[in-house]
Amino acid sequence: MGLKAPPSPFSFQSAGGVSLDPKTLLQNFINGLSLGSLYALIAIGYTMVYGILRLINFAHGDIFMMAVYFALFFVTLAQLPWYLAAILAVACAALLGFTVDRIAYKPIRNAPRISALITAIGVSFFLESLAVVVFSGIPRSFRTIFPQSLNEMIIIGGEMEVKYGREVIVGGIRFPVISLITLIVAAIALVFLWWFIFKTKVGMAMRAVSLDIQTTSLMGVNVDRVIGMTFALGSALAGIGGILWAIRYPQVWPYMGFIPGMKAFVAAVFGGIGSVPGAVLGGLILGITEVMMVGIMPGAAGYRDAFAFFILIIVLSIKPSGLLGRPEIVKV
């Protein structure tokens, strides 16, 4: 009735409108926190490597992907129980990270940064195409690997109602068990990381190397080994993140690491590249805002991934050193 303006390409309204129901918001907050801790786990690897080598390890997201495939095959081929497979997969991820550094990054330690960056991209594509060749590009499901109980919902509050002839719980807050488990596992991993970096000798060596490679090596520290350990540690965390991710989003395919990897990198930059607490903070904030955004504006769901990139552009334009980072002074 009457004249209607033609829908603009950006008409989110036409696809669901805005929803601001507080219970939904809380639910989204919890899911966002869980997603954010996954981003945080991956972001730590990026930030540690950048802090030491000033290198953006493009291949990091692919190590995340490899860990998932490792877990998949440990269960299906080696017939290992899922918890053993998970631990082994994380260990293999750590080894893979260490190996990538040894083979591809170590020879070009002294090359110009652009060369290192290009090489990292090459390594990333290499790992992805390796996965395509070895594991085939067809998406697989992670659902069969882990007990399905992990995807069941925890429901708080709400009432029983009879809808469509069945008893259904309506209202209240619901989120899958895995969200909670992710938070717990991530917290444990972070505590371990904190202990490792601040209470062990190797951790101290890592901190020293991130501040000044040359002086640290003059102090008799085997810098290469410390760098390798840093890669291994970051990769292990990414591996943990990967497995938790795959439980939640069970589609497994060779390029699955690209978008989460990029988002985790955004989180690391947002929090202050080079700062581990910054990576955690950035990851959590990014996860929460991403889920909240989709929760509040369901019509914008397709743009979900672009959201992280927008954050990246804005952060880089306003304060490239991020939330907790320190600006670099260029010496002339």
Add this chain to the structure above:
Amino acid sequence: MSLLTLENVTMKFGGLTAVKDVTLRVEEGEIFGLIGPNGAGKTTIFNMITGHYKPTDGRILFRENEITALQPDKITRTGIARTFQNIRLFRDLTVLENVMVSQHHTIASNGKAVSWFFKSVTRLGYSEKEREMRNKALELLSVLGLEMLANEKSSALSYGSQRLLEIARAMATGATLLLLDEPAAGMNASETAGLVDTIRRIRDDFGLTVLLIEHDMKLVMGLCERIMVLDHGRTISEGDPAFVQKDVRVIEAYLGREWVTVGK
């Protein structure tokens, strides 16, 4: 009016004060020396003049116009050019190209940039200007004795020649004030003597003003008409060579240095 004026300039990096309350005036046509022990803040002052650092406090004026915290390329276009302590030549470019690059801004600033872009692409009316720049560059190279090396890659030059090339490159920008950062570093006695002659010659022939940082006292005392001495970011003495040499405060700062006995 002084050519270059620094008024109460201070530079702090976080908690570290590199330069504290320095006032400096350079008159047109003179050769002015800036000396002091390592870490005294000399290169920091250069970096503030050229716009690479923004002074925490104070003003910098060039021909009575304020240039504090302008972008480095803008400052160069107003007539101040520098050489670098650690040589920063365009390594992959030839000697001639290094000098020609410095002339680029004369044809590519602001409004003219667009027309020059299209002219570059279509090559209309372009070769005349290119030849002009080339001749000017060769002229400058011969002033510094480098014309035979014009087509060599700049990275292939000897250390001393590279330092001279840096000077030629700075001159090619058309600057009237040259900031030379340790031009004699790594040179032996005869090269240094040659450099003294060269600097004096280019000052006379091209009507330039020279502000230089140096550690080689023979060069400083022999070449500079006025000198300022810095220590820990502060001015501790200023005047002509004879005065500065005998100044007790300077001797204190350079405790034990044998150059005290060198002089007129």
Add this chain to the structure above:
Amino acid sequence: MKKRTKMILTLIALPSIALLLFLSQELLNSYYSRIITLIGIYGIMAVSLTLVNGISGVFSLGHAGFIAVGAYTSALLTLSPEQKEMTFLIEKLVWPLNSIQIPFFWATIIAGLVAAVFAFLIGWPSLRLTGDYFAIATLGFSEIIRIFALNLNSITNGALGLKALPDHTNVWWAWGWLLVTVATVLSLAYSSFGRALRAIREDRVAAQAMGINVFKHQLTAFVLGGFFAGISGSLYGHWLSTIDPRTNTFGILLTFNVLIMIVLGGLGSITGAIIGGALFAFLSEWLRFLEGPMNILGFKIMGISGMRMLVFSGLFVIIMIFWPRGLMGRSEFSWDGLVSVFKRRYKR
């Protein structure tokens, strides 16, 4: 070699290449003649990226974004209104695009201009950042473009993409535009502007100190690179005849492929970029056998799909570690250079 001889050689070379191209279309079967066309398109992609990444010293990872913009723009302009009516099933295409149809030549030029505008909008905030950050920012923008293309149903037809593009791209368009691209970029590279760009690449701080406005120069190079990327996108889209945003055809994989081309050919060499593009096209086709059934020593071995990319990326990493200068390094093809290569062979 005398200057006159060189000029004569170049003047002979151009029509000879044209003759070879003509023959390729007449004599080769359509499969191979299409490859020749593709090499022309790859050449434009590679040369435009060389201007940005090789000569100006910025590192852009967003090239695929501009190529995509060019592809979509020209496709939306060359498809007939009836075709658009049929294709746009989710939402109708906005006005005035839904009723326009213009010739391929103009569509290509507009594609380049639109891509250039995008490059300006992206370069303006991004070029204030240093090396790595700029690379990631351009990558981010390229992804944003892809995601928007996937979702803007009333402009790009969203996930359905654009199909049945008219078969405009042929050898002459591709290589003709390649000639224009090479002439422009070469002319620029050997001008004072090009010298300034190379100085910026060598030492940004020193270039600034010599009076060069680094930002303006890099932005200009970036926008020009974007323009030609858009042109290549228009040609590429019409060569593929389909634009599907769900696959990686216009995503980061494409950027990576172009990177392979210029690294192979020599980062910083314009003629090297073309050689790299040709090599990439040939290798891509030749390595296809790895993905089909193979007959080795009488044994039948099943190929694995995706092997090609594995070989390419492995090759890429090896080149970056052991041979980062690529084929031509930073130098261009020259008649003198060619002669000296032969001289060295005959001296033995």
